[in-house]
Amino acid sequence: MDILVFFINKVVIAGTVLGSIYALGAIGATLIFGILRFAHFAHGDMMTLGAFFSFLIALLFYHYGIFLPIPMGFVVMPLAMLLTIGVALGIDKTIYAPLRKRGARPVTLLIASIGATLMMQGLIRLFFGTGQYSFFDYGEPKTIIKLDMSWAGSRPITFTEPQVLMVIVTVVLVLILNYFLTATRFGKAMRAMADNADLAQVSGINTQLVVRLTWVIAAALACAAGTMLSLDVSLKPDLAFNIILPIFAAAIVGGLGQVYGAIAGGFLLGFAETLGVFNWATILRPLGNVLPSWIVIPPDLSLVPTEYKLTVSFVILVITLLWRPTGIFKGAST
Amino acid sequence: MPLIEVKDVVGGYGGAPILNGVNIAIEQSDIGVIVGPNGAGKSTTLKAIFGLLKVTTGSIVFEGHEIANSLPDKLVPLGLSFVPQEKNVFTSLSVEENLEMGAFTRRDDITGTLEEIYTMFPVLKEKRRQPAGELSGGQRQMVAMGRALMSKPRLLMLDEPSAGLSPRYVLEIFEHIVTVNKAGVAILMVEQNARQALAFASRGFVLSQGQNRFTGSGPELIADPEVAKSFLGG
Secondary structure: OHHHHHHHHHHHHHHHHHHHHHHHHHHHHHHHHHHHHOOOOOHHHHHHHHHHHHHHHHEEEEEOOOOOOHHHHHHHHHHHHHHHHHHHHHHHHHHHHHHOOOOOOHHHHHHHHHHHHHHHHHHHHHHHOOOOEEHHHHHOOOEEEEEOOOOOOOEEEEHHHHHHHHHHHHHHHHHHHHHHHHHHHHHHHHHHHOOHHHHHHHHOOOOOHHHHHHHHHHHHHHHHHHHHHHOOEEEOOOHHHHHHHHHHHHHHHHHHOHHHHHHHHHHHHHHHHHHHHHHOOHHHHHHHHHHOEEEOOOOOOOOOHHHHHHHHHHHHHHHHHOOOOOOOOOOOOO | OEEEEEEEEEEOOOOOEEEEEEEEOOOOOEEEEEOOOOOOHHHHHHHHHHHOEEEEEEEEOOOOOEEOOHHHHHHHOOEEEOOOOOOOOOOOHHHHHHHHHOOOOOOOOHHHHHHHHHOOHHHHHHOOOOOOHHHOHHHHHHHHHHHHHOOOOOOOEEEEEOOOOOOOHHHOOOOHHHHHHHHEEEEEEEEEOOOOOHHOOOEEEEOOOEEEEEOHHHHHHHHHHHHHHHHHHO
């Protein structure tokens, strides 16, 4: 039983957490691709920026000695979302919209978004330096929840309060998004425009407004993902820049432009990466007593070393592209 | 005063103009059919009316409004609607969602119009939860027409509604167009099946090289030996 608990702690919980972050990031990337037809490279930095907004607002509350029963990062998230949305709309208006107006090709927009990446990272470093920050350095405790498993063994199932809230927030956000896309006039218009932008225009859909709504949703989700990631690990200027590649891999694996595909892709890659770095030797160790003595279980039996975690995502990406070139949920190919 | 009057329109996609002075006038009760050889500017004329390409000179007046170079999100509420020739349904949306998108600019209750469309095309009601991409070519054309009718247009423009359909469906689509017209919607369409379409057209326009060659009622044009010889294949 201890081994199962160990597996739950190391794989199930870690995979769910990573999967939630990837999924929220990938939904935004896939929505932007669906509507604007380019890979928004700066999406990771939008996540980081959102996390820093949350951090700043939380600091303000900490400064006045306000502490709440749930982590401040979650409480201030809606405010930080608004700020992130503002930045996203500003970037679209000043950088992407003028390019779109001149009929820029997707690759031009992609390069522009790399420029936006450098700009945002530079600005963050200008204000916060290159160091690490934590929401929990200012007197707020990070509650660790231990589920007693003494009836089965000595090890408890361990996770933190932010991890529980993270999963709840992800589920709630996905449910809201699902309602928006399937039951509201503008949500359906967004799906229509992702499906066939010319016909959406011909139908009289206000495509400019749909574009803005796309940024609103993508930025809000990016802010949530970034904030929750920084609550789980720590806050640094390259927080989400490091995971932008697996996020795009998740969007592509799921099928570009497909929201549900992005969710599936996000969790698939989150779990795959966690399983990839999991040390299987721990699970096999009890067999050591039974196996003949010439079989020695090596101390480290993980598939890939932790530093190479990202390669798991790319292996899955390559396999998916070979087997189903448009992704699991049959997305756009161009 | 005609419902829509296109006067000496010159326009194109930025390079050399494709339309070199097109004139079209349609009354509320009319079915107008534009015919002509490939590259004559037939589809381009519809796109110019619908603001999808630049009109450099000339005027387009719809019910007294000058609408040249207005975009669709302004034109649809005025009462114009357009069914493109290709990719004219949202393949990943259900049939009903396709129809709802046609009514995007309307803020009133659309259930009545939805029922009217289902009465006209009963097969769509059966398949209303199915993605439009799973439908046959003829059924897709019904979805496309239904979507365009959801905005309750005064003028319905169709770009080659019979293209790629089997003869059985061509006849059916034409019958539906006549039905829609009888219900008070003016029609302006481009057709390759020129003879068949002109037969029920109250206004016919023969275009060539971006200009009007002949204008008259459909039967008149069919009877005109010169039109028949040059444009209707003898």
